[in-house]
Structures are given as structure tokens and as C-alpha cells.
Amino acid sequence: MLLCAMHIDTVPNRNSRPAYLLRESVREGKRVRKRTLANLSSLPIEQIEAIRRVLRGERLGPVGDGFECIASRHHGHVEAVRTAMARLGFDKLVDAKSSRARDFVVAMVAGRIIAPEASKLGMVGAWADTTLCEDLGLADAHEDELYDAMDWLIARQGAIEKRLAARHLKDGGLVLFDLTSSYFEGVTCPLAKRGYSRDRKPGTLQVNYGLMTDARGCPVAVSVFDGNTGDPKTLLPQVETLKKNFGLASLVMVGDRGMISNVQIEAMRAMDGIDWITALKSGAIAKLADAGVLQMDLFDERNLISLTHDDYPGERLVACRNPPLARLRAAKRQELLAATTVELDKIKAMVMAGRLEGRDRIGVRVGKVIGKYKVAKHFDLNIEDGAFRFAVNDQRVAAEAALDGLYVIRTSVAKEDMSAEAAVLNYKKLAEAERAFRTLKGVDLHVRPIRHRLEDRVRAHIFLSMLAYYVQWHMIQAWAPLTFKDEAVGDSAARRRNPVAPAKRSKAALHKVATRTLADGTPAMSFGRLLAHLATIVRNTLRPTGSRPGEATFTLTTRPNPKQAQALDLLATITV
Numbered sequence: 001m002l003l004c005a006m007h008i009d010t011v012p013n014r015n016s017r018p019a020y021l022l023r024e025s026v027r028e029g030k031r032v033r034k035r036t037l038a039n040l041s042s043l044p045i046e047q048i049e050a051i052r053r054v055l056r057g058e059r060l061g062p063v064g065d066g067f068e069c070i071a072s073r074h075h076g077h078v079e080a081v082r083t084a085m086a087r088l089g090f091d092k093l094v095d096a097k098s099s100r101a102r103d104f105v106v107a108m109v110a111g112r113i114i115a116p117e118a119s120k121l122g123m124v125g126a127w128a129d130t131t132l133c134e135d136l137g138l139a140d141a142h143e144d145e146l147y148d149a150m151d152w153l154i155a156r157q158g159a160i161e162k163r164l165a166a167r168h169l170k171d172g173g174l175v176l177f178d179l180t181s182s183y184f185e186g187v188t189c190p191l192a193k194r195g196y197s198r199d200r201k202p203g204t205l206q207v208n209y210g211l212m213t214d215a216r217g218c219p220v221a222v223s224v225f226d227g228n229t230g231d232p233k234t235l236l237p238q239v240e241t242l243k244k245n246f247g248l249a250s251l252v253m254v255g256d257r258g259m260i261s262n263v264q265i266e267a268m269r270a271m272d273g274i275d276w277i278t279a280l281k282s283g284a285i286a287k288l289a290d291a292g293v294l295q296m297d298l299f300d301e302r303n304l305i306s307l308t309h310d311d312y313p314g315e316r317l318v319a320c321r322n323p324p325l326a327r328l329r330a331a332k333r334q335e336l337l338a339a340t341t342v343e344l345d346k347i348k349a350m351v352m353a354g355r356l357e358g359r360d361r362i363g364v365r366v367g368k369v370i371g372k373y374k375v376a377k378h379f380d381l382n383i384e385d386g387a388f389r390f391a392v393n394d395q396r397v398a399a400e401a402a403l404d405g406l407y408v409i410r411t412s413v414a415k416e417d418m419s420a421e422a423a424v425l426n427y428k429k430l431a432e433a434e435r436a437f438r439t440l441k442g443v444d445l446h447v448r449p450i451r452h453r454l455e456d457r458v459r460a461h462i463f464l465s466m467l468a469y470y471v472q473w474h475m476i477q478a479w480a481p482l483t484f485k486d487e488a489v490g491d492s493a494a495r496r497r498n499p500v501a502p503a504k505r506s507k508a509a510l511h512k513v514a515t516r517t518l519a520d521g522t523p524a525m526s527f528g529r530l531l532a533h534l535a536t537i538v539r540n541t542l543r544p545t546g547s548r549p550g551e552a553t554f555t556l557t558t559r560p561n562p563k564q565a566q567a568l569d570l571l572a573t574i575t576v
Helices: 045-055 076-088 090-094 100-114 120-127 132-136 143-154 157-168 231-245 262-269 282-290 323-352 359-373 394-401 420-428 430-441 455-478 493-497 507-515 527-534 562-571
Strands: 002-013 016-028 031-039 067-074 174-183 205-213 219-226 251-254 274-279 304-307 316-321 379-383 388-392 406-411 538-544 554-557
Touching: 002 045, 045 538, 067 076, 076 090, 076 100, 076 132, 076 455, 076 527, 076 562, 090 100, 090 157, 100 120, 100 132, 100 143, 100 455, 120 132, 120 143, 143 455, 157 219, 157 231, 157 455, 174 231, 174 430, 205 231, 205 430, 205 455, 219 231, 219 455, 231 251, 231 262, 251 420, 262 274, 274 420, 282 406, 304 420, 316 420, 323 359, 323 388, 323 394, 359 379, 359 388, 406 420, 420 430, 420 493, 430 455, 455 527, 455 562, 527 562
Parallel strands: 174 251, 251 274
Antiparallel strands: 002 016, 016 031, 067 538, 174 205, 205 219, 274 406, 304 316, 316 406, 379 388, 538 554
């Protein structure tokens, strides 16, 4: 008697997908003979399992009843960052040769965007819930390998920045440079020093670092300095880098008034092909006003005046007056004077009541107050052992108020090559470098606090953050239609005609902010919120219910919703 039955056999295939064979079993007495009817390996696993259940005589229900999810990892934000990296050729930008060290650097850069709050020790754990390690082949990553990759990266920083400069800088173009600081946790790093804290954490150890960008604010290079290095000392090394390492024959360096001082200008004057745009400090402006060169009635009908002066040979000065800024500064000064007066009145009352005595003790108390509000120059103080008197010096207040809203741009670029209006706008582009620092230090990339102990590791940490900002900068531009970012690119005609006036957002951008919606009625999002929304796209690992250990699994990724699909499509428009 012959008994026949069909079934599906799963045949292991080493490291490849198993083979799925439809077979017929024939029993002849005590003997069972198998015959292969078809190879089902090319079918999706869902169809194979459906056929298997039919052959078992099971009643088919929803497909999901036959599978169980054994892993689910966030994927959409990883896909977004890796898509941007692919458009930028980022992997080859880091190193032309593929290597595990390069993969770790790419992972750390991507990780600073998708999980910026994670330290190096916690980074691998943060990646475990995403598809980042899986996609880069780093599922077995260990923290020690991250530190090795940082050492590998810092040795290649010069070559990477040279490639970035070749992409984004050109002869005769603008180069923006600005300096900031970040506080340091620990006491052993030789770079960590006490200096002027831009984090408003006076007395803490810090490191300084300067960011170099193109005219748009796209980062090109970053340099790290001791925490007590003054702004002017950081400039000339950047100029030398631009000339020697990046091969630029000519350029226009743009830096703020604290960065480009007379000493640096004299040094740049001796270099061929170097021009600059900066601004005068308040003391220099007051000197011009006292000499009668700057007269306020000149600004009655216009807010921009071009002039030259013997103290600035070979340079042009562009004096600008911004009435709204003048009103803002006047109001702020009055607030500070009033607040200081209230505190000084309290000290005066204490002295009169005999609760505060001695010239030294009174002086210390007064010094804290006037130092707090930074208006000491506007007060006349009289301190004695048992008496304290003060008065606001109206003459000094009036002298300072006369210069409210007034700033002076100085540049060596010839009028034929750059108009006065263009010089003002180009100086204002330093705001792009300041925006980069806010991104690096703020909620987006978390460059601070710095926890590394070794000098090269600190440099590598800041360089990794800069590379992450490079990728994020391009993502921000691509996602402008979906975020609150103003899509108006470049300087409008009105802005060029009146560069002194405060920059205004376009009507479309103001509408997005006011309504928090886009033109199509869908919600507008911040960069971080959009990235988090993409993270809801997950990659699920599934296997048939009741599978034996080692049986094949398959993945199923969440289908993007329209907003997510649009965000991913926009990243495909990134160009370099």
C-alpha cells in the first residue's frame, strides 16, 4: 500500500539563505522515499510559510498570525543621515580606502546627529536600538575601538579639511572665522585652562576652538587652542593654513572686532593676496567721533557712509547707524543704570545705619554691584570709612548714548571689487558662524561638556562634532520646505539696498512660525523633531511562529508616511 504526503523541507546553506524544497514523501511498507517536486527558495518567506501551513492542513488566517517579531530597531533617522552622507560622498571624504576604522568614524559622526547626548562610552549602547551598527557591519562594536578610531581620525584631519576646502573655498572668496569655548570636565587635559568663558561658567576649565566656514556658513575646518588663548592669537594660524595647506592664492578673511586687531592686520598686510573685513571697537569709534570725522547729522538722510582716515591706510571705513538698535541699547542702558542704582541705594542705607563700616568693606560690596551690571564707568563713587555717596555721571552717559546704534566696518577690499553695501552684508555673515556654534554646543550636537583626558582625543572629539555639523548643515538646507527655516536663499534686492537694516524673515517663513504649519496644511517641524519623526520608521526582524533555533528570519521595514517620504526624497537633492 502506498501513502503519499507533501511537505516543505528547510535545507541549511552555510552563511546564505536556506533552501526551501517542496517534497513528496512516499511510504512503501516500512520504507519512506522522498522526491523533490520544486525549489521554493526564490519565493518570499511569507508565501513559503503560507504553503507550509496549507500542506499541514491548517486553516489560513491573517498573515501576521504565522510570524513573531523578535527584534525592532529604529531606522528612519539612520536612513536619513546615511542618505545625506551618500550624497556628500562622506565616507570617501574621510578616507578613500574602506576600513573598519573609517566605518567607526562614519558611525560616530552619524551617532552625534541621531543621539548627540551619548558619551563615547554610552555611544555603542545608544546605537544598539538603531540599525546604524547593523548597516555599517559594526554589530560587535566595542568602546575601545571608538577611541582607536578617534586616534586614527585625528591623524587625517589635515587631509580631510583640505578636501573640504577644495569643495567649498575658492580664490578671492570669503572665509568666515570665529572662536568660542566649551567647558571641560576633569583636570588632567593640557588644553584645559581658565579663560574668558563664553559658556558663562567663569572659573571653570575650558578649551577654545575656532571654526572656519565658507560664505554660507558651511564648515570647512576647526582648530583647537588652549582655554586661555586670546581671540587675536588664533587668527594668523588660520590664514597660514588657508595659504599653505589649502592652496588659496587670495582670500578675504572675515572676523569680528575682537578677532582681527591692528596687530593681525599688520601681519596680513605683509602677506600677498590677503584682504579682510572686520569692525572697529567702540574706543576707536569714539575717537573718530571726537575728531569730528563721524558726525551724527550725516546720518539724518542715510544710514551708511563711506570714508577713509589716515589711521587706517589702505582701508575703507563704512560707518553705519541702525536706529532700532540705538533705541534698544538706550533702553538696556537705562535698565542697567536703574538696577545698579537700586543696589547702591541698599548699600548706602546699610552704611548710614551703621551695619556696614570701613572703606575696604564698603568698597568690596560696591565693587560686586557695579561689576554685576557692567556700568561702573557711568557712576561717580565716593567711599569713606563711615560714608558712601554715588551719582550717575550724565555727561559720560550722554557721550556713550551719542554712539548708540553706530558701528564701523573696516576693509582692505577695493571699492571696485566690493561695494560698501556688500562689505556690510559680508561682515554680517559672521552670524552664520555664530549659528554653527549654537548648533555644536546646544541641543543638536552636544559638543560640551568635554570629558576626554588626552589632548588628541579632545581635538578628535571637536573635529567629529564639526564633521557631524557638516552633514547636518546640508540636511538643514534640504529640509527647509518642511521646517521653520526660511527658504529665501541669499540677499534680496531690498537687503542689498539697505544692508544696515535688521534682517527680516520672508512672509512665508513668518507664516510657518505663526501658524506652525506648512503651505499644505501639515505641521512644520524643527530639525530635531523631524529627525525624531523619521525614527518611528523601524526595521522589524520576523520569523515563523514556532520556528526552531537557527531557522531563517526576514526583515520588514515600516512604510514611510507621506511626510517621512518627502523628507527622505528631499535629501536626495543634496549636492556639493
